[in-house]
Amino acid sequence: MSAAAEPALLTIQGLDHHFGGVHAVAQVDLEFRGGEICALLGENGAGKSTLMKAVAGALRPDRGEVRLDGTPLRLGDPGAIRARGVNLIYQELNLVGPLSADENIALGREARRGPFVDRTRQRKRAAVLLRQLHARTDLDRPVDELPVAEQQLVEIARALAGESRVLIMDEPTSALSDREAGRLFAVVRQLAAQGVAVVFITHRLDEVAELADRIVVMRDGAVVVDGPQTEFTHADLIQAMVGRPLDRQFPERQRNVGEVVLRVEGLSSPPRVHDVGFELHSGEILALTGLVGAGRTDVGRMLFGIDPHTAGTICLDGELVAFGHPSEASRAGLGWISEDRKGEALVLGMSVLANLTLPHLRCYGRAAGWIDREAELDDAGRQIEQLRIRTTGPEQQVSELSGGNQQKVAFARWLVRDCRVLICDEPTRGIDVGGRYEIYELLERLARRGVAVLMISSDLPEVLGLADRIVVMHEGSVTGESAASDATQERLLELAMGHVT
Amino acid sequence: MKCAPQLFLGAWRRWGLVGAFLLFCAFLAVATPSGTFLSGRNAVFVLLQISVNTVLAAGMTMVILSKGIDLSVGSVVALSGVVGADLVAQGMPVPVAAAVALGVGALVGLINGMSIVFLRVAPFIATLATMTAARGMAYLYTDGISIGNLPGAFTFWGNGRIGPLPVPVFVAAVVVVLTALVLGRTIFGRRLYALGGNEEAARLAGVRVGGMKLTVYTVMGALAGLGGLLLAARLGAGDPKAGQLFELTAIAAVVVGGTSLTGGRGGVWGTVLGALIIGVLDNGLVLMDVSAFWQMVVKGLVILGAVALDRGRS
Numbered sequence: 001m002s003a004a005a006e007p008a009l010l011t012i013q014g015l016d017h018h019f020g021g022v023h024a025v026a027q028v029d030l031e032f033r034g035g036e037i038c039a040l041l042g043e044n045g046a047g048k049s050t051l052m053k054a055v056a057g058a059l060r061p062d063r064g065e066v067r068l069d070g071t072p073l074r075l076g077d078p079g080a081i082r083a084r085g086v087n088l089i090y091q092e093l094n095l096v097g098p099l100s101a102d103e104n105i106a107l108g109r110e111a112r113r114g115p116f117v118d119r120t121r122q123r124k125r126a127a128v129l130l131r132q133l134h135a136r137t138d139l140d141r142p143v144d145e146l147p148v149a150e151q152q153l154v155e156i157a158r159a160l161a162g163e164s165r166v167l168i169m170d171e172p173t174s175a176l177s178d179r180e181a182g183r184l185f186a187v188v189r190q191l192a193a194q195g196v197a198v199v200f201i202t203h204r205l206d207e208v209a210e211l212a213d214r215i216v217v218m219r220d221g222a223v224v225v226d227g228p229q230t231e232f233t234h235a236d237l238i239q240a241m242v243g244r245p246l247d248r249q250f251p252e253r254q255r256n257v258g259e260v261v262l263r264v265e266g267l268s269s270p271p272r273v274h275d276v277g278f279e280l281h282s283g284e285i286l287a288l289t290g291l292v293g294a295g296r297t298d299v300g301r302m303l304f305g306i307d308p309h310t311a312g313t314i315c316l317d318g319e320l321v322a323f324g325h326p327s328e329a330s331r332a333g334l335g336w337i338s339e340d341r342k343g344e345a346l347v348l349g350m351s352v353l354a355n356l357t358l359p360h361l362r363c364y365g366r367a368a369g370w371i372d373r374e375a376e377l378d379d380a381g382r383q384i385e386q387l388r389i390r391t392t393g394p395e396q397q398v399s400e401l402s403g404g405n406q407q408k409v410a411f412a413r414w415l416v417r418d419c420r421v422l423i424c425d426e427p428t429r430g431i432d433v434g435g436r437y438e439i440y441e442l443l444e445r446l447a448r449r450g451v452a453v454l455m456i457s458s459d460l461p462e463v464l465g466l467a468d469r470i471v472v473m474h475e476g477s478v479t480g481e482s483a484a485s486d487a488t489q490e491r492l493l494e495l496a497m498g499h500v501t
Numbered sequence: 502m503k504c505a506p507q508l509f510l511g512a513w514r515r516w517g518l519v520g521a522f523l524l525f526c527a528f529l530a531v532a533t534p535s536g537t538f539l540s541g542r543n544a545v546f547v548l549l550q551i552s553v554n555t556v557l558a559a560g561m562t563m564v565i566l567s568k569g570i571d572l573s574v575g576s577v578v579a580l581s582g583v584v585g586a587d588l589v590a591q592g593m594p595v596p597v598a599a600a601v602a603l604g605v606g607a608l609v610g611l612i613n614g615m616s617i618v619f620l621r622v623a624p625f626i627a628t629l630a631t632m633t634a635a636r637g638m639a640y641l642y643t644d645g646i647s648i649g650n651l652p653g654a655f656t657f658w659g660n661g662r663i664g665p666l667p668v669p670v671f672v673a674a675v676v677v678v679l680t681a682l683v684l685g686r687t688i689f690g691r692r693l694y695a696l697g698g699n700e701e702a703a704r705l706a707g708v709r710v711g712g713m714k715l716t717v718y719t720v721m722g723a724l725a726g727l728g729g730l731l732l733a734a735r736l737g738a739g740d741p742k743a744g745q746l747f748e749l750t751a752i753a754a755v756v757v758g759g760t761s762l763t764g765g766r767g768g769v770w771g772t773v774l775g776a777l778i779i780g781v782l783d784n785g786l787v788l789m790d791v792s793a794f795w796q797m798v799v800k801g802l803v804i805l806g807a808v809a810l811d812r813g814r815s
Binding site for chain 2 (some may be wrong): 022306325326329330331336338343345346348349354357359360364365369373393413
């Protein structure tokens with residue numbers, strides 16, 4: 001191809017970085033060309049994010065050099081690097097919550113008129129950028145009131161606002177629906193056509209096939225695969241990432257679907273949810289899917305007593321229930337795993353043990369609210385072992401675990417005591433291939449044990465690979481329900497987009 | 502991921518403050534006229550001086566762990582002090598009067614908690630309001646004058662001794678030990694750390710966040726009431742002007758002791774150390790004959806330095 005003949009736009013030479021005793025990036029040499037879209041793959045902790053942060057100046061590597069057009073970048077100086085047109089979109093959102101979208105986009109390069117901000121021009125510029133991404137963002141609202149997906153789009157718009165020569169995106173689609181991701185891809189292709197070098201870090205292999213020209217896989221800090229996208233199958237890539245062949249993506253289904261445990265009828269809370277109903281059986285995995293903003297999470301939150309509903313009934317074991325607070329739901333045997341692991345599920349500053357037993361402290365209470373430490377340690381130890389949570393011990397702080405292991409802690413918490421209905425929202429968001437399989441195995445094991453699992457997910461392969469039945473929502477209403485065996489990805493997408501036939 | 506530096510900083514956080522405190526004591530031992538600082542009598546005196554602040558700071562530790570703040574404690578010290586003093590002066594038995602005074606403190610705390618939980622007022626503002634109002638009520642209650650002539654059964658709690666130690670030191674020790682047990686060993690304590698560390702996660706895990714906050718501020722109020730009683734007993738008078746800026750000294754002890762103002766991290770033993778550092782500093786500067794104006798400047802710098810050292814970990 002002609003791109004290969006061109007000189008490299010960005011050259012990484014001998015880049016090396018340690019975190020304490022961990023060799024995060026080991027002597028990496030890479031070249032990126034203008035107009036090329038490169039997918040950077042690897043498990044969590046493989047060093048992808050560290051490498052890209054070093055390129056963008058967010059951290060100063062121990063050794064190594066990065067050149068743009070042959071001239072070295074001032075590593076460790078994000079401002080200078082951004083000024084040369086190297087932009088990184090971070091995995092975590094870096095928006096200033098109380099400011100509006102246009103103010104965030106313009107932050108650091110405000111449109112000026114004398115000493116004043118030219119808000120009108122700034123808003124126009126932001127509106128153009130957001131329109132490119134098909135985001136209908138309300139510029140009068142502070143960004144922290146926007147849905148997460150929209151915040152992600154604002155973040156992307158911000159990176160596109162400056163002159164971009166190299167655009168690096170760290171899991172840009174993890175909070176986006178397929179449709180939104182599609183729009184982002186269109187913009188990315190357009191940028192590449194204009195000669196921008198694009199690097200994107202992702203865990204979604206279908207995205208790689210759709211978007212990338214070239215694939216780089218990292219493992220343990222080093223580049224293990226580098227070549228044109230067309231040369232690799234999914235299996236090759238997974239094997240390269242985990243360092244061993246992975247036979248299956250999903251565990252085998254062996255379930256005994258039993259009685260109805262949870263019956264939901266006419267559940268409503270306008271304007272987000274209208275007349276939602278379904279039945280959930282014991283030993284079953286029911287997937288609730290749809291696009292971002294379809295109201296799936298709202299349904300889960302209402303079931304668990306986090307948000308109120310204005311109409312409809314929820315029956316647990318045939319008895320009408322109305323949970324006014326999560327504590328009531330949890331005592332009735334429900335469990336809830338939020339999609340926002342760090343914000344809503346775990347207390348990162350506390351130990352693995354304290355996070356595991358938090359919803360059930362009452363069970364460990366003795367006289368005067370004294371905690372029975374022995375019993376707590378026993379239970380925590382058992383969960384750590386059964387779920388193979390990689391930790392130095394129950395007293396390790398949760399913030400020090402990898403994303404996959406943090407998610408296991410969020411799951412394990414509901415397994416400490418018998419849980420009858422487990423509601424999990426995007427259970428594999430931000431989790432790498434190896435970690436995903438373990439979460440899937442866990443869900444399978446729970447279902448076999450007779451737990452009724454309600455899995456909220458927008459990852460269609462996951463929905464099809466794991467669920468027994470699938471309920472699809474669109475703009476707050478159920479648009480279809482089917483057995484997983486009868487469903488196809490295309491059909492689900494149609495229902496999710498509201499094409500009811 | 503985090504190896505040597507993390508370990509070192511962990512050790513620093515645990516023992517660095519103790520080491521700094523001991524070094525500081527060694528310095529004062531040399532810098533003060535011989536025999537004045539390093540003596541049993543002076544040590545007991547320092548403990549007596551910090552006992553009221555320690556009681557307040559123990560409560561403040563819980564408040565700050567919950568990611569809150571309570572500015573009203575100084576005013577509650579005055580209000581509970583005058584109420585308790587007035588009741589015993591009128592002949593009410595000391596335990597009954599004390600219970601009423603504690604109740605007054607708890608009530609102010611409950612009001613703080615209710616404005617924070619039900620009216621969703623920020624803790625800083627809610628307690629700023631009661632700081633002003635409770636001070637005013639203390640003046641109203643006494644018409645602005647202090648209430649003296651208190652019986653020995655009451656002043657014993659401020660000036661009496663059990664063995665070699667003054668009674669307020671015992672009271673403070675009991676409060677600290679109980680706080681440490683509640684924080685470290687009980688369900689309430691665990692939930693408090695969770696609430697301060699991530700309120701939303703705690704709520705979704707079934708913690709009744711509102712009830713927790715009500716309890717924390719009510720306990721803080723009662724402890725401020727206890728501080729007020731101890732102070733009135735020691736001064737032999739209920740003074741509506743008492744306790745000014747006590748809230749800030751208590752907050753300083755908590756923060757110097759390593760408890761994070763962002764909630765969920767820290768503990769009461771650090772607070773005790775913080776109160777000790779501030780107490781020894783006050784004492785040492787007096788013994789070194791430093792002017793009162795310079796004392797304030799030095800104290801401010803030491804607080805800043807201690808906290809900066811602690812934050813040096815990130």
